[in-house]
Amino acid sequence: RPSATSMSSSSSTLICALSGDTVSGADAVVTPSGRICDKKLLLSKMADNGGSDPFSNQPLDEDQLVSLNASTAVVPPRPSATSMSSLLTLVNSEYSNLVLELFDTRQLLESTRKELSQALYQNDAAVRVVARLAMERDAARQELTNWKASSSSSTTAAAATVAAEVFADDGPAKKRARPTETEAAAAAPNNNESMIPAADLDIMTQTWQTLSQKRKATKKEVAAQAPTAEEIQSYAESDKKSYHKTKGKQGVWDMTTTTAAVGEDGDGELIVTVGKDKQVCVYNGEQVVNSFTIAAELVDASGDLVAAAANDTVKVFKGDEEVMKIPIVSKNQETIVGISLHPSQKHLVVATQHRILLYSVPDGEPLTVFESVDEIACGTLHPDGLIYAVGTTTGKISLWDFKSQKMAASMGGADAGDDASAMTNIVFSTNGYHVATVSADGKATVWDLKKQASLVELSSIGDAAVPAVTAVTFDPSGKYVAYGGDKSLVLTAVKEWTVICKMDQTKQVSHLAWTKQLVSASVKERTVRFYDAK
Numbered sequence: 001r002p003s004a005t006s007m008s009s010s011s012s013t014l015i016c017a018l019s020g021d022t023v024s025g026a027d028a029v030v031t032p033s034g035r036i037c038d039k040k041l042l043l044s045k046m047a048d049n050g051g052s053d054p055f056s057n058q059p060l061d062e063d064q065l066v067s068l069n070a071s072t073a074v075v076p077p078r079p080s081a082t083s084m085s086s087l088l089t090l091v092n093s094e095y096s097n098l099v100l101e102l103f104d105t106r107q108l109l110e111s112t113r114k115e116l117s118q119a120l121y122q123n124d125a126a127v128r129v130v131a132r133l134a135m136e137r138d139a140a141r142q143e144l145t146n147w148k149a150s151s152s153s154s155t156t157a158a159a160a161t162v163a164a165e166v167f168a169d170d171g172p173a174k175k176r177a178r179p180t181e182t183e184a185a186a187a188a189p190n191n192n193e194s195m196i197p198a199a200d201l202d203i204m205t206q207t208w209q210t211l212s213q214k215r216k217a218t219k220k221e222v223a224a225q226a227p228t229a230e231e232i233q234s235y236a237e238s239d240k241k242s243y244h245k246t247k248g249k250q251g252v253w254d255m256t257t258t259t260a261a262v263g264e265d266g267d268g269e270l271i272v273t274v275g276k277d278k279q280v281c282v283y284n285g286e287q288v289v290n291s292f293t294i295a296a297e298l299v300d301a302s303g304d305l306v307a308a309a310a311n312d313t314v315k316v317f318k319g320d321e322e323v324m325k326i327p328i329v330s331k332n333q334e335t336i337v338g339i340s341l342h343p344s345q346k347h348l349v350v351a352t353q354h355r356i357l358l359y360s361v362p363d364g365e366p367l368t369v370f371e372s373v374d375e376i377a378c379g380t381l382h383p384d385g386l387i388y389a390v391g392t393t394t395g396k397i398s399l400w401d402f403k404s405q406k407m408a409a410s411m412g413g414a415d416a417g418d419d420a421s422a423m424t425n426i427v428f429s430t431n432g433y434h435v436a437t438v439s440a441d442g443k444a445t446v447w448d449l450k451k452q453a454s455l456v457e458l459s460s461i462g463d464a465a466v467p468a469v470t471a472v473t474f475d476p477s478g479k480y481v482a483y484g485g486d487k488s489l490v491l492t493a494v495k496e497w498t499v500i501c502k503m504d505q506t507k508q509v510s511h512l513a514w515t516k517q518l519v520s521a522s523v524k525e526r527t528v529r530f531y532d533a534k
Contacts, residue, residue, distance in 0.1 A: 014068065018045060018054070029065040031055065039065065196368045196405060200347065200360060204402055207344040208386040215383070215431060222431075226477035231533040232491050232500045235518065243288050244526040249276035252521040252528070255511040258301035269515040272306055274299040275526060280308055280317075285517070285530065292320045302341035305361070307348060309336045314350055316341075316361060323362045328352060338379030340388070349388055351379035356388060356400060370400055370407070377423045383432050391423025391437050397447060411452050412445075425471065431478035434494070442468035444483045446494075456497045458483050458490075466490055471520070473512040482518055484509025489520060489531075503531070 014028045015021070017035040029039045033056045043062065045054045053060040081087040196204075244252070255273045270289065274280045274296050282290040282301075294315060296308035306317045314336065316324040328336060328350060338351035347367070350357045356370040356379070374392035381388055387408075388400045396413030400406070425438040434455070435447045444458040444466075458481065459469045472483040480500070482491050486508050491501040507522040518531040 016041065018042065025069050026067075028068040030068060031060065032058070032064055036068065039067075196358065196402065200367055201403070203344050203346050204342065204385055207342070208384045208403075211343060211384045219431070222477045223479065226475060226479050227533060229493065229500055232480060232493075234534045235491060235501045235531050236503065236534055237529055238517070238532040239285075239530040240527050241283070241285075241530075242527045243281045243283055243291075244273070244275040244279055245277040246526070247277075250526045251276045251523040252511060252526065253297040253523065254299045255513055255519070255521045255528075256300050257513045257515050257519075258303065258306075259515075270301070271513065271515075271519055271528065272299055272301045273511075273521060273528060274308055276523075277526070280306060282306065290320055292317060292322075298336065298339050300339050300341050302343055303345045305341055305345050307339050307341050309339045309350070311335045314339055314348065316348065318362075324348075324364045326350070326359055326364045328357070337376055338390070340379065340381035342381065343383070343385045349379070349381055351376050351388075351390055353377075356390065358402070368405065370405075372398065372407075374398065374413075378426050380426050380428060380435075382428050383430060389426055389428065389435055391426040393422040395421050395423060395439060397423075397426070397435065397437065399449075409452055411447055412454060427473055429474035429478040429481075429494075430476045433478060434474070434481075436472045436474065436481060436483075438469050438472055438483075442466075442470070442485065444469040444472050446481065458492060458497075459485075461490075461492060461497060461499055471509050471512040473514050473518075475514045475518075480514075482512055482514060484512060484520060491518075 014023045014025065014036050016023045016028075016038045018037050018041050021038075023036065023038045027039050028036055029042065030036055031042070031053055033053055035055050042054070042065070046052065046060060046062075049057075051059060051061070081090050244250075252273050252275050255271065258270050258272060259268070268284060270282055270284050272280065272282050274294075278293055278295045280292055280294055280296065280299060281288050294308050294310075296310050296315075298309040300307045304318055305323075308315055308317070312328050312335065314326045314328065315322055316326075326348070328334075332354075334352040334354060336350060336352055338349075340349040341347075341361070342349065346361055348359045348361050350359065353375050354372050356372065356376075358367040358369075359365065360367055372390065372392075374394050374396055376390045377393050379388060379390040386402050388402065390398050390400070392398065392413070394413050397411045398407055399409045399411075401408040421439040421441040421443070423437050423439050426435060427437075428435050433449060435449060436444060436458070437447065438444050442459060446455045446458060447453065448455050458472070459466050466483065466485045466488050469483050469485040471485070472481065474481050474494075479494055480491055481494055482489065484490065484505065487505045489503045489505055489509050490499055492499050505520075507524045507527075509520050510523040511521040513519045520529045520531070521527075
C-alpha cells in the first residue's frame with residue numbers, strides 16, 4: 001500500500017519540455033511561452049542560444065522565469081453537520097434566511113411599483129394639463145380673431161346697450177371711441193362654463209325692468225319732494241350720533257344706506273356703518289336697530305341684508321345672523337376693493353384688484369368672473385342692478401354689462417387724455433344718469449353716462465373749491481351733489497354746477513350718504529353727523 005507522501009508526489013509530477021524527464025517542484029520553471037522546464041537545463045540551453053527562448057527564439061532573461069513549487073493536497077474542512085438534528089437545524093436556518101430575503105425583495109418590488117405608478121400618474125396629468133392649455137390658447141386666439149373681424153359692430157352695439165339700459169326714454173346715446181384691442185380681448189364674453197346661468201340672468205333682468213319702470217314712473221314725484229335751492233342753502237348740522245364703541249380705535253371705515261327693514265325694530269330709511277372698533281351698526285337716525293361684530297372695512301346693504309368685507313372674506317348678515325360667508329380665493333395676493341348687494345337680494349358682486357366676481361345669495365355659489373386688464377381701485381353697482389362700474393388705478397371708468405356679460409364702455413384715463421390718478425371712490429346718482437368719482441389726488445368729477453364723458457370737476461367750482469375731496473354723493477332726486485374733504489362740505493346743483501352751500505367741518509369728511517337727510521362720517525372719529533335745512 002503506497003504512503004501518503006508518495007501519493008502527494010505523484011499528484012504533483014511535472015515533465016520537462018526539453019528532456020521529457022520528470023522535474024521536482026523546486027527545480028521547475030515556466031517560460032513566457034508557457035513551457036515547463038528544468039531550470040538548470042533551460043539555463044544551459046539559453047547559454048548555447050545566446051540568451052534566447054529555445055521554443056520561441058525570443059530574448060529571454062532568467063528574471064522572466066516563473067518558479068513552480070508543487071503544493072501539497074488541501075484537506076477539505078470537516079462538515080459542521082455531523083448528525084441528523086444538526087443537519088435539520090442548518091436547513092431550517094437557510095430556509096429562514098431565504099424567506100427573509102424573499103420578504104425584503106417583495107417590499108422593494110411593491111415600493112418600486114408605487115413609484116412607477118406615481119410617475120405614470122404625474123406624466124398623464126402633465127400631458128392632460130398641456131393639452132387643456134393648448135386648447136384654451138387656441139380658443140383664445142380664435143375668439144380674438146373673431147373679435148377683430150367684428151370689433152366695429154360689437155362696440156357700437158355694446159355702447160347702445162348701456163345707453164338703452166340707463167336712458168330707455170331719453171333718446172339715442174352719443175357714439176364713443178372704439179376700445180383698444182387689449183380692452184376688447186379682456187371684455188370678450190366668458191366661455192360657456194362661466195356664463196351667468198339663465199335663471200340668475202332672468203332675475204337680474206326682471207329686477208332692472210321693474211326698478212327702471214318704477215324710477216321713471218316716480219321721477220316727477222321724487223323731484224317734487226326734493227329740497228329747493230333755498231332750503232339747500234340753509235343746510236347746517238342738525239344732529240350727531242356716536243353709536244360705535246368709545247374705547248379703542250376711533251373712526252368709520254365705510255357707510256351706506258338701505259330703505260328696507262333691517263332688524264326687528266328697524267323700518268324705513270336706515271344707515272349702516274362699519275367702524276374701526278370692528279362693529280357694524282344699523283340705525284334709523286334715532287337709535288341702533290341692529291349691530292354685530294366683524295373686522296371689516298367695506299359694507300353694503302340691500303333690503304334686510306348687510307354685506308361686510310375684509311381683505312379676503314365677505315360675510316352677509318340678515319339681522320344679526322350670518323347667512324353667508326365667502327372666502328375670496330386670492331390671485332396674486334389680491335384684496336377686495338368693492339362689494340355690492342344686488343337690488344334683488346339674490347346676488348352679490350365683489351371686486352378685487354383684477355377681477356369682478358358674481359355670487360348667488362344666500363348659498364354663495366360663484367356664478368361668473370370678469371377679468372380686468374387695468375387694476376381696479378373701487379367699484380359700485382348701478383341702482384337698477386344691471387351695470388357695474390369700476391374705477392381703476394389709471395383714472396379710467398369701466399362699465400361692465402351683466403346682460404351682455406362683457407365690458408361695454410370705458411371713460412377717462414390716460415388714453416383719453418384725462419388725469420391718470422388712481423380713483424378712490426365711485427358712486428351712481430339715484431336716478432342712474434350720472435356717476436361721480438374721487439381720485440387719489442383729491443379731485444372729484446361727475447360723468448354723464450349717456451354722453452360717456454366728464455361733465456365737471458367739482459373740486460374746482462367757484463370760490464368754494466375743495467382742494468382734497470375724499471367723498472361724494474347725490475341726493476335721491478339726482479338734482480344735487482354733495483362732496484367733502486379736509487374740514488369742508490359743499491352742496492352743488494346738478495346741470496347748473498353752481499355751489500349752493502358750503503359748511504365748515506371739524507374733521508375730514510370721509511363718507512357721505514343722502515336719504516331724507518345728508519349724512520357724513522369720518523375715518524378720524526366715530527361720530528355720524530346729520531345735516532338738514534334750518
